[in-house]
Amino acid sequence: MKEIFGNTLGLKANEQHRLRNTFRRRVSPHEIVSPELARHLTELSHETNRQVGVLINRKGEIEHVVVGNAHKLELPDIGRARAGQVRLRGLRLVHTHLKSEPLTKDDLTDLALLRLDCVAAVGVGQEGLPGVLHYAHLVPENGTGEFWQVTTLPSVHLEQPDLTDTLSALEEEFSRKAAARAVGGREKAILVAVCLDGNRAQAEASLAELKELARTAGVEVVDSVLQVKREADPRYLIGRGKLEDLNLRSMQSMVDLLIFDKDLTPSQGRHIGEATSLKVLDRTQLILDIFAQRAQSAEGKLQVELAQLKYRLPRLVQSDDSLSRLAGGIGGRGPGETKLEIDRRRVRERITHLEKRIDTIGRERSVRRAQRNRRELPVISIVGYTNAGKSTLLNAITNAQVLAENKLFATLDPTSRRLRFPQEREVIITDTVGFIRDLPKDLVAAFRATLEELYDASLLLHVVDAGDPARDDQVEAVEKILSSLGLMEKPRLMVWNKADLLSAEEVESLLRSRGGVAISAQTRDGLQTLLAKADTTLFAEGASESMGIV
Numbered sequence: 001m002k003e004i005f006g007n008t009l010g011l012k013a014n015e016q017h018r019l020r021n022t023f024r025r026r027v028s029p030h031e032i033v034s035p036e037l038a039r040h041l042t043e044l045s046h047e048t049n050r051q052v053g054v055l056i057n058r059k060g061e062i063e064h065v066v067v068g069n070a071h072k073l074e075l076p077d078i079g080r081a082r083a084g085q086v087r088l089r090g091l092r093l094v095h096t097h098l099k100s101e102p103l104t105k106d107d108l109t110d111l112a113l114l115r116l117d118c119v120a121a122v123g124v125g126q127e128g129l130p131g132v133l134h135y136a137h138l139v140p141e142n143g144t145g146e147f148w149q150v151t152t153l154p155s156v157h158l159e160q161p162d163l164t165d166t167l168s169a170l171e172e173e174f175s176r177k178a179a180a181r182a183v184g185g186r187e188k189a190i191l192v193a194v195c196l197d198g199n200r201a202q203a204e205a206s207l208a209e210l211k212e213l214a215r216t217a218g219v220e221v222v223d224s225v226l227q228v229k230r231e232a233d234p235r236y237l238i239g240r241g242k243l244e245d246l247n248l249r250s251m252q253s254m255v256d257l258l259i260f261d262k263d264l265t266p267s268q269g270r271h272i273g274e275a276t277s278l279k280v281l282d283r284t285q286l287i288l289d290i291f292a293q294r295a296q297s298a299e300g301k302l303q304v305e306l307a308q309l310k311y312r313l314p315r316l317v318q319s320d321d322s323l324s325r326l327a328g329g330i331g332g333r334g335p336g337e338t339k340l341e342i343d344r345r346r347v348r349e350r351i352t353h354l355e356k357r358i359d360t361i362g363r364e365r366s367v368r369r370a371q372r373n374r375r376e377l378p379v380i381s382i383v384g385y386t387n388a389g390k391s392t393l394l395n396a397i398t399n400a401q402v403l404a405e406n407k408l409f410a411t412l413d414p415t416s417r418r419l420r421f422p423q424e425r426e427v428i429i430t431d432t433v434g435f436i437r438d439l440p441k442d443l444v445a446a447f448r449a450t451l452e453e454l455y456d457a458s459l460l461l462h463v464v465d466a467g468d469p470a471r472d473d474q475v476e477a478v479e480k481i482l483s484s485l486g487l488m489e490k491p492r493l494m495v496w497n498k499a500d501l502l503s504a505e506e507v508e509s510l511l512r513s514r515g516g517v518a519i520s521a522q523t524r525d526g527l528q529t530l531l532a533k534a535d536t537t538l539f540a541e542g543a544s545e546s547m548g549i550v
Helices: 013-024 035-048 105-113 163-184 200-216 240-253 266-276 283-294 298-315 339-374 390-398 441-446 448-456 471-484 504-514 527-539
Strands: 052-057 062-067 091-097 118-124 130-138 148-153 188-195 220-228 257-260 279-282 379-384 415-420 426-431 459-465 492-497
Touching: 013 035, 013 062, 035 052, 035 091, 035 118, 035 130, 091 105, 105 118, 105 130, 105 148, 105 240, 130 163, 188 200, 188 240, 200 220, 200 283, 220 240, 240 266, 257 283, 266 279, 266 298, 279 283, 283 298, 298 339, 379 390, 379 448, 379 471, 390 415, 390 426, 390 459, 390 492, 390 527, 459 471, 459 527, 492 504, 492 527
Parallel strands: 091 118, 188 220, 188 257, 257 279, 379 426, 379 459, 459 492
Antiparallel strands: 052 062, 052 091, 118 130, 130 148, 415 426
């Protein structure tokens, strides 16, 4: 005999016997609930003063009988349905409401998260007779933001819709949506940002940047959410209500992952993943993934792998000791070295190996720089925020063919080219990896061999996207990273790129207040002025203070 689930404490033997007999009842697959079953449930609910419910399969057989309290009932663990977003669960929930109230938020949340066929609530009338019938089923994505359709019948005795036909039509629509999504082939994501300092404008700018990062990574952004909170939730970062709303939205939109604008702690990432059954990424993971896609050289791949391993090391988890290596004898009792400890040891060994290889590459770079210095060729390094136009500028002034795209971190590997000034003077000009606010520390450490090129630079060209509304924040982010690398003492020339997007008055005001040179690397306007100032700065004595150096 199947057992009753839920709040059975205090039930009389007769009541428990009648509840067990519920398993013997049958319902037509075409109706939500029969009047006979509804009366049986409402009479039991009236006598016990508790909600009583059943989970019915599509054959009309009762698989679970559940007893709650006067306000709600807890369903048994029937598993999550995230893997089957095309099909529904194949179970419908029918339960009682003592005061004939409509479906609650808990009822509708269970409907969505468990992907139930239908949720119905039968009102308990006088003397325990069944009354009003509230029921709801899921609906496909429709552009209105509705997750479900709720309907009310004044009585269970009235004609109910054909449930079999309704479910067939719904699953056919879900399949059509899934097929359309499969044609696109890209992962779908919802972006999540949390504003903790009250600066909503800055949080929105950061969220917009996260959207560009997602686009660069090849992710289709379905929606973005910004929550303003006084303090972060230690378990989920965002509030539980917002997490529940994200769960519902991701279910309907068939989303694959959630991307958070803040860095998540290992426990937060784990708890959010458990609550949503989705892949969860934070800003650092997304940037690391972009770097992994973009790295072309062997050195770049090593640097990205090192940063990824350092990020993942504290996030290695294991749920049990089932994979422990058992040992016997004196001093060897216990679980031995667990699979988790083995994984951590191997990751540490790989990190040590990569660091040694990158150090070797760094020494080889030092040798090449020393040879270059012996030829007494000055070095100009291009630095700046990602997607500010650094590679486009390098191509424009050296006729190089470096990849330049309207994407963040389009180029990672440093590129050096010779540049001849009009006075027959030669310099080496180097393009470096772009910076971004909150650049992961492990990534900065991994790319130290690349960034060492900046230490030998005679002049830094700080390229800024003049048309970006957040240019001041971007300048601050770049200077913060330069300061952490000890490069703020280097001569720097501000290069306001994409000046063709501004009016002449705006450009004049910018140069008057901030100094530097206004150019358009795309149209090559202003490049002669830039080269003249760089030439004067490098080769004229005492010119550093007067030529637009910040």
